[in-house]
Amino acid sequence: MKRSPSLEDALEGAVSAGLQSQLGDAAGVVSVFLDPGIAVSKPDSYVRSLSKMLPTGAKVETVVTAICQRLYEDLGLQFQEREGWKLSDYVNDATGKVESAGDYKEASKAFKRVAEDYRLTAQKIPGLSLVLTELASYMDAWSSIGEARSQHQEEHYSTASENYAKAADILKATKARSHLSKHYEACTLLERGEAYSSEEDPEASIESFKTAVDAFRKAKTGLENMLAQDPAPQEKQDQQKWVEITRSRERYCLGRAELEEARILDKKGDEEGSSARYRSASQRFEELAAEAQTDQARWELETLALSCHAWAEMKEAESGASPELYAEAADLFSKVEKITPRKRFRLLALASSSMCKALEAGTRFRRTRNTQLYSEIKKALETATDYYQAAGLQNAADWTRATGKLFDALVYLTDAAVERESRRKAELFQLAEKHLELAARLYGQAGFTVKRDQAVQLLKRAREDMELLMSPIEALAQTPALTGVAVAPVSLVREKTFGLERVDAANIVGNPNLSQRNVSVGSELTLELEIANVGKTPATLTRLENIVEDGLELVRQKTVYPVENNAFDMKGKRLDYLKTLTVKVPLKATRKGTLELRPRIFFHDQKGFHGSYDFDATSLTIRDLGISGWLKGPKQ
Structure with missing residues (x-):
């Protein structure tokens, strides 16, 4: 099991403190011949070696308990002795509690407490002041990183970016870990990209993600240059790990940029180009999911990959007017709804699924001209509107309301076409005009200029020709299930032990x-x-x-x-x-x-x-x- 560097330091400190409390002056002798760092990578091997070196009368079980008590205390956790547990069990439990369940704020507080302890100890032991102060700074950086992760999960991306920038500045000032500052500078750009995306500004989002790609590449090059200098085995292992982490985030940013490009192409009416971008992004996220080191990251990436796959299916279905592809996309969104743990994104998946059902009915109408399908389409649109509003996605809700008004207009025009009584016919055309005007305004308000212009043109021609000029599938084109839906946050945390959600019981x-x-x-x-x-x-x-x-x-x-x-x-x-x-x-x-x-x-x-x-x-x-x-x- 891999542990983040901060927890490695905390464990080494706990080993030293535990030995000191039980062995007194003999603790220093033991540490000379048995490196406490072994406890980090091989906890149980360390205990076996320790048992052979303890002075007469000392019990290894008592020493292990003291080490674990100190570890839990340093991490701000309540310690409870467990029958039959080994040192590795306690270490895994402690690190999991700190970094799992999405409780990054508590992890941040724990790092801050450790930093304070280091500084207090540095004051008491001047000879170790520089080392402890540096470690305290490192803990401060990880505290800021924990805050950034917490803000990311809460979708406060701008604040997350600020905290990553703070961590980068702290790391830059350290001696041994300044090389990591480049990585977290790139993370600030990644978070800005997420922020622009959530604000529905895809152009700015693309620019930030692409700038982040360049920053991650530079950080990776710096790490590879350090590896070329033939560092010590442990340092080499750490640097190799950081190269992998940096490469993964670089690839993630490439995928996110493609996703935003797909949205822009969709708004421009380029269905084929949009579908291709979505499929490319989906493939990137699938590859990242296969390499994910935590369950949380894997689930999040699989959800994102599946969503991109569904969006690509929708655009391909729209291009080919295929009800079968729309049905497949609806099923894919239903799967997304079942696997994502976040309520808001479950609502968005349900909204997208409803949109697919509306599109499926629209394509069936094109083939059958069965006007009874209008009610099915309207019902699906109303359902999607409810889900979009519940999820807080206003542009998408405006789109569905506009399309609902457009369908009302189509129904009025259809009825007017067969109405013989001139007064009633005129009333129906007037109702259609009002609904078309409202649809055009709502489309423009939501930023769908192509749909707005389409509604305006339809209004103009309807006034001139007074006949039905649009089918439901044409009205449903450029759905916000593609262009306006926010993306669920992806943790991408590989330098931590567990995913954000840890399931203890069988499931x-x-x-x-x-x-x-x-x-x-x-x-x-x-x-x-x-x-x-x-x-x-x-x-x-x-x-x-x-x-x-x-x-x-x-x-x-x-x-x-x-x-x-x-x-x-x-x-x-x-x-x-x-x-x-x-x-x-x-x-x-x-x-x-x-x-x-x-x-x-x-x-x-x-x-x-x-x-x-x-x-x-x-x-x-x-x-x-x-x-x-x-x-x-x-x-x-």
Whole structure:
């Protein structure tokens, strides 16, 4: 397990202090022959070596407890002795509590307390004043970095930028770690890019992200030059790590710049160019997610990659007027909503999914000219508006309201076209004009100039020709689900131990997949369930239910697990953290119909937690064989 440099220093200090409290003057002798720094990289190996060097009468367990008490105290944590825990267990627990759960403010306070302790000690021991003062400055820098991370997670990007700048200035003044100042100067530019993006200023955001790319490259070059000087092994390892961290953030900024470019191209009506940029950004974020060192960073990057993929699908669907692609995009946004932990971005994903459904209905209208689809489109737009407003995205809400007014105008124009009574026809055209005027104003207010001009032109032609001139899919073009949606913050923290969200208890999740979704009576199929434990504690799987519905039966001779009342006995299958299991359920179709399978799995862990997980519903259509089918027989 990797620990951030600040925690490494705190652990070394705790080892020295713990030895001093238990061994007195002998502590110095022990430290001469056994470097306290070993406890950082190999805690349990250090304890084994320590046990062979302790003076007569000293117990290694007592010394380890003293070290852990001091570590927790320095980090501002409450210490509790745990039966059977090794030094590594305490270290992992302490670092996790400080840097997990998004509690960067507490981490910042802990670093500040350590800095104060170093300064007090420096006053008492003048001979170590320079070293301790430098370490105190380093702790101050990490305190500012902790504040920056906290502000980033709260989407206060400008404040985060200021705190990173403060950390960079502190680091620049140190002797041993001044090279890191370049890295955090680049982080200030990254945060500015995020700030401009959240303010819906993509041009300024692109400039900041691209400037950050150059800054990260310069910082990386400086680190590589230091590596070329053949530093000591530990220093070399640290520098190599920082090169990797810097390279990752450089690539992230490239992806974010592409994302903002995609938004600009979309506002200009360049659907193909926008889709290509989104796909390129999605690929970058997928690559970064695969290399992420923490669960939090991985989830955030996967969410961003999936969102870009969905946005690309929307633009491609818009270019080709494909209801199928819109449906796929809606499903992708539904997946985003399920994996993102933040309420605001769940709302945005739901809004985007609703927009996709409106677009899907619009493309179906183009093919069928079924005016009943207007109500379906309007309902989806109203739902999207509600979600956008709840998420605080005003431009997107204005867009959906404008498009709603545009659809009202289209309905009035459609009714007017078939109305025979002249007075009523005139009233309908007047209503259409009013709604078109309001739509144009709202589009302009939201910054969608192409849509504004389109509405104005439609108003002009409607006044002249008095006929329906636009289809729903044309009205829905340039959706704010692409151009106006904010991006969820990504932590990108690799120089810390844990992700921001640490799940201690077992936590089972899964994904269902049917080998066939449309089968004939008598056919066999397989329901495949991919199961994973995303909790830190091993999970014990007990029972899998709801795998058979009316119209299906289990093919018992092909099952791996014992069956009781159409449920699988999972036989206490153990699933460790991030381990996966594939369960195959052999089924046979027995009766015509449309079914929804909603499997549920039960589990518990060694800490006494009992839980269950409901898989997403999976649809299955069973049809009659027909004459030719009976002659050929069902597929097995």
